[in-house]
Amino acid sequence: MIEAVGLTKRYGKTVAVDNLSFTVEPGRVTGFLGPNGAGKSTTMRMILGLDRPSAGQVLIGGKPYAQLDRPLRTVGALLDAKWVHPNRSARAHLLWLAKSNGLPDRRVDEVLDMVGLTKVAKRRAGGFSLGMSQRLGIAGALLGDPKVLLFDEPVNGLDPEGILWIRQFMQGLAAEGRTVLVSSHLLSEMALTAQDLVVIGRGKLISQSSTTEFVERSTENTVRVRSPHADKLGAMLVDKGFTVREDADGSLTVSGALSDEIGDIAASGGVVLHELSPQRGSLEQAFMQLTGDSVEYHAELAETGK
């Protein structure tokens, strides 16, 4: 269980994390979601005691990280797969980590086996592919058989097979009753992996809820209608209190109405329908809408589109 209370990090005048409070429960994968630059990595570094919060605190099982005894046995983390000396072998890398927390050498071979790196254990880590580095990082996180696991953008740059492996791996860890916090900037990925979502933008909490709740709440349901009498139908729908938008091709997009209702209204007014199709907003759209105002670096999409 991870509890952040009023967590704040300032770098000079920039506020990277702003009064952030959330909890991460055991037995579930919790997605930590936000656009690039939202403060996810900074928050994770504060959880691990690497960065000092400007205000607030974060507790792991009721204690700040620095007060954990042999912390690798409680918290395993993969923040950056490249945090390995390139000329050190994979095994030597894990060996010093294990020694530092009084874990037996045998545990190193166990975790190497778990992530499928036994064959390359003696090779220098600098020669590893991204997928192999990621596996080595996960092996390091698992060394102490920790109850709490943190992964920062673990699927970035991985091929589909690697993504699937990591997704199933994290779900397996949560199923064993562990607390798993995974950051990502991709809602579609998190929708498949996480049961809970903590969403942040510009360092502020946007929402904390279950993934299904978040998706239902934030995806807008609309109905697309095409009709030769679009004007007449549009007016009738507006009279009934629905929001109607006329698209460039002359079709209507109606929010807040079920397709059944629209069909009934059309029939009552004798309007011919050429199309009546419910549209489910995509997760990406929903996420963009929610965090749109809080993206740190806007790419001027609209400008280049013209």
Next chain:
Amino acid sequence: MTLLAVERIKLFSTRSPWWCMLLALGLTVGITAIIAANWSDSPMPVLGAVFTHTFGLYVVMVMAALAVTTEYRFGTIKSTFQAVPDRISPMIAKAVVVVLLSGLVGLASSFGSWALSWVLAADNSELALTSANDWRHVAGVGLVFAAGALLALGVGALVRQTAGAVSIILVFALVVESVVGFIPNIGDDIQKWMPFTVASKFIFGDPDPSAIPNGAGPPAVGELSPWGSFGYFAAIALAVFVISLVVVKRRDA
């Protein structure tokens, strides 16, 4: 104790410390061999066998700085602090390992140089280690290497970048300390308190009168006795290292 084992694994599981140690030994012993083989006219003094120790000192200091800057360069310092969040104990463990190793390299370098001089010098009648001063000239190199390594670790932890730390150490030792001597009036007074200048007095200072012809030998300036000089150098090294500990503890990793 476990942290010492951790730092030992870290140091010896990469190649650069091995290269640095080999280079330190090769430079000091190799150049001494050339000097000894060409020493004629007079018996070779003990001091002649340790002229070259400064080359080894610089290399060992680079090794010590690398031991901490590579951790920052490759991010393993974060794993280190994740594993041992108090931060101070792993840094001290690293210092113990690096300082002991540097001391051993220093002893190997000076006794190696001395032994090779004994074999190669045409007249080795003055090379026997007969007095406390003779022993200081040779064995003292181990202490200077050890203290120098501690200083370099402190600089490395403060600067966090290999290029920066190595430049600071080398530019200070090789350029700044000699250039300050050229400042009018006060230059000499400043120079004789410069750490590396003082450290060389510990090695070269107060030789036995019989060891070298009067007025010959390397310069050994400074106000302090040889052992006082070492104490001064070691105190500066310790101070820089302690400052680095305070900074490492406070700073974001």
